Amino acid sequence: xxxxxxxxxxxxxxGWRLTAQRRVVAEVLDSxxxxxxxxxxxxxxxxxxxxxxxxxxxxxxLGELVSLGEVLEFSADGRAKRYDPNARxxxxxxxCSGCGSIRDVHIAGDPMGALPESxxxxxxxxxxxxxxxxxxxxCRAKRGA
Amino acid sequence: xxxxxxxxxxxxxxGWRLTAQRRVVAEVLDSxxxxxxxxxxxxxxxxxxxxxxxxxxxxxxLGELVSLGEVLEFSADGRAKRYDPNARxxxxxxxCSGCGSIRDVHIAGDPMGALPESxxxxxxxxxxxxxxxxxxxxCRAKRGA
DNA sequence: ATCCTAATCAAGACTTTGTCTAAGTCAATA
DNA sequence: TATTGACTTAGACAAAGTCTTGATTAGGAT
Numbered sequence: 001x002x003x004x005x006x007x008x009x010x011x012x013x014x015g016w017r018l019t020a021q022r023r024v025v026a027e028v029l030d031s032x033x034x035x036x037x038x039x040x041x042x043x044x045x046x047x048x049x050x051x052x053x054x055x056x057x058x059x060x061x062l063g064e065l066v067s068l069g070e071v072l073e074f075s076a077d078g079r080a081k082r083y084d085p086n087a088r089x090x091x092x093x094x095x096c097s098g099c100g101s102i103r104d105v106h107i108a109g110d111p112m113g114a115l116p117e118s119x120x121x122x123x124x125x126x127x128x129x130x131x132x133x134x135x136x137x138x139c140r141a142k143r144g145a
Numbered sequence: 146x147x148x149x150x151x152x153x154x155x156x157x158x159x160g161w162r163l164t165a166q167r168r169v170v171a172e173v174l175d176s177x178x179x180x181x182x183x184x185x186x187x188x189x190x191x192x193x194x195x196x197x198x199x200x201x202x203x204x205x206x207l208g209e210l211v212s213l214g215e216v217l218e219f220s221a222d223g224r225a226k227r228y229d230p231n232a233r234x235x236x237x238x239x240x241c242s243g244c245g246s247i248r249d250v251h252i253a254g255d256p257m258g259a260l261p262e263s264x265x266x267x268x269x270x271x272x273x274x275x276x277x278x279x280x281x282x283x284c285r286a287k288r289g290a
Numbered sequence: 291a292t293c294c295t296a297a298t299c300a301a302g303a304c305t306t307t308g309t310c311t312a313a314g315t316c317a318a319t320a
Numbered sequence: 321t322a323t324t325g326a327c328t329t330a331g332a333c334a335a336a337g338t339c340t341t342g343a344t345t346a347g348g349a350t
Contacts, residue, residue, distance in 0.1 A: 017297060017346055040336080054300045059337065075223035079308095080336060094260075094268060103266055107259040114252040114259075115239075115277055121248055123239060123279035130275050132260055134268035162317060162326060185307080199329045204308065224337095225307060292350085299344070306337080315328070320321100 007070060014068060024050045025061040029071060029085040036093075036102045038080035076102055076131060092130040098139030105132065152215060159213060169195045170206040174216060174230040181238075181247045183225035221247055221276060237275040243284030250277065 007026055012018055028045045029037070037045070043058040062083055065071040072084040076095045082102065091104040092111070111128045152171055157163055173190045174182070182190070188203040207228055210216040217229040221240045227247065236249045237256070256273045 019298065019346070021299070052300075056338080057299055073223070075220055078218075078220040078223075078226050081223045092260075094264075094266065096268065097271060105260060105264045105266075107264070108261055109259060111256075111259065111275065112277075114254060114256065114275070115237075115250060116253055119239075119250040119252070120277075120279070121239065121250075122282040122285075123241065123277075124285055125277060125279040126242060127279075128275055128277045130256065130259070130273055132257075132265075132268075132270060132273045134265070134270040134272075137267040140267075140269055164317070164327065166328070197329080201309080202328055294349080297346080304339075310333070
């Protein structure tokens with residue numbers, strides 16, 4: 001039983017109707033190589049397996065997966081949103097300011113704790129995202145030469 | 146001498162040609178009430194003073210102010226980018242997950258320090274942004290009732 | 291196995307946000 | 321005040337995402 005069938009089980013358990021389109025989108029996201037795809041990239045990979053899948057369906061399915069908490073959505077650059085299947089383990093992101101590549105990173109301590117009570121202005125805190133930025137080794141070699 | 150004329154002085158010192166359009170955009174950003182406007186909102190407020198100002202000029206000017214380090218650009222929701230005139234004092238953002246309103250917050254300690262050396266994967270770290278999310282008091286009253 | 295129906299999907303128009311181009315205008319210097 | 325290259329305008333264009341409408345289908349009921 002791999003992570004994939006786990007995911008489909010969980011979704012079915014929540015009353016998800018399991019269509020070919022949804023299966024393919026879930027497969028693309030959960031396909032081993034842990035990358036951070038845009039909706040368009042997900043659509044491209046899904047269409048390789050199911051050519052008639054529409055963009056709208058990919059957007060809908062990604063949105064549902066995010067609502068269900070199975071996938072994280074974030075935007076590293078203000079352009080296309082990225083979808084991160086690694087929603088089960090808390091992590092932050094490290095983005096290359098040269099090429100835009102993204103890595104998951106794990107930080108020390110609880111980032112929520114960094115916000116003093118006096119600063120939270122009566123908000124009911126729900127979470128925090130950290131985005132580290134820097135030049136990746138490849139870009140350092142090219143640009144920083 | 147207010148912050149505004151400071152800003153215009155600095156820009157002139159850097160060889161900026163001081164046009165009516167740029168002056169108005171700087172005025173809008175630096176107009177006391179510290180908010181986080183979108184480019185479109187900046188354009189709307191600028192056009193109230195200088196009706197013929199074009200969208201392209203507002204985008205260009207905002208981009209220049211960001212490059213010069215006078216204004217911060219960030220995206221809280223993956224939609225329109227926001228422009229933050231408070232670039233001189235390090236801070237993070239707290240975003241209401243109900244209404245989307247944004248506050249500046251100041252955290253304890255240096256957020257860069259949270260990333261262990263072993264996690265930085267050879268990247269030359271440049272910075273980090275934190276986005277806290279939660280329900281603001283107004284939205285708690287309405288939705289959380 | 292077949293039927294039924296609400297849930298889902300496809301196609302493409304539409305919206306939002308931002309960039310680019312070509313031609314006209316103007317701030318700063320001489 | 322004449323010049324000139326930087327700046328601006330208007331609108332075309334592009335990317336990312338949403339919405340509408342009618343067709344299709346998964347899964348339960350028969």
